[in-house]
Amino acid sequence: MQLLCQIDTPDYDGWKKAFDADYEERMQAGLSQLQIWRDADHGSSVLVLFEVNDRKRAQGWITREQGFGGAMTCTFLETV
Structure with missing residues (x-):
């Protein structure tokens, strides 16, 4: 699974x-x-692509980062 974030x-x-x-x-x-x-x-x-090893921990990271107030959107992606 990957995570794509736009900041x-x-x-x-x-x-x-x-x-x-x-x-x-x-x-x-x-x-x-x-x-x-x-x-x-x-x-x-800026777009950043990550490999996700643990979705729950990644979601926690997103929540913390968005709490800083900057504009950031993230989408979890799966290869199909």
């Missing part, structure tokens, strides 16, 4: 620094980063 951030560099510092917390949530994409035209939108 809207006006400060990509600041977001990326905080995201990199959060590595251990994501690992504890059962998430492995697969890919990051950035909006080539505006730079204010």
